[in-house]
Amino acid sequence: MQKRENRKRYIQKLIRLTPEEDRQIKTAMAQMGVPSFQYYAKNQLVQGKVVQIDFSELKDLRVAINRVGTNINQIAKHANEIKGLRQRKWHKSLTIYLS
Numbered sequence: 001m002q003k004r005e006n007r008k009r010y011i012q013k014l015i016r017l018t019p020e021e022d023r024q025i026k027t028a029m030a031q032m033g034v035p036s037f038q039y040y041a042k043n044q045l046v047q048g049k050v051v052q053i054d055f056s057e058l059k060d061l062r063v064a065i066n067r068v069g070t071n072i073n074q075i076a077k078h079a080n081e082i083k084g085l086r087q088r089k090w091h092k093s094l095t096i097y098l099s
Contacts, residue, residue: 017025025040032052034040075094082093 025037029037029040032040034043075098078094
């Protein structure tokens, strides 16, 4: 009979692997960026999956937003440079600048 430890998860499971299985698990863990085997195994066994969040799309979005901000700054600079021109000429200049 197991002695209950003062932990939330006190039941321990032991598994045996071949070297190939161990390599596959380590490769999967590295690809998913999980912090430990315990985290990986618990999520695979209990939930049937390990959640992997891909932030690369957010990085691409950040780059796109930065480009939009740069374009807005360029438009503002151009508008300030041509302040003295009449509005119609400014609109024409801006249209040419943006095309």
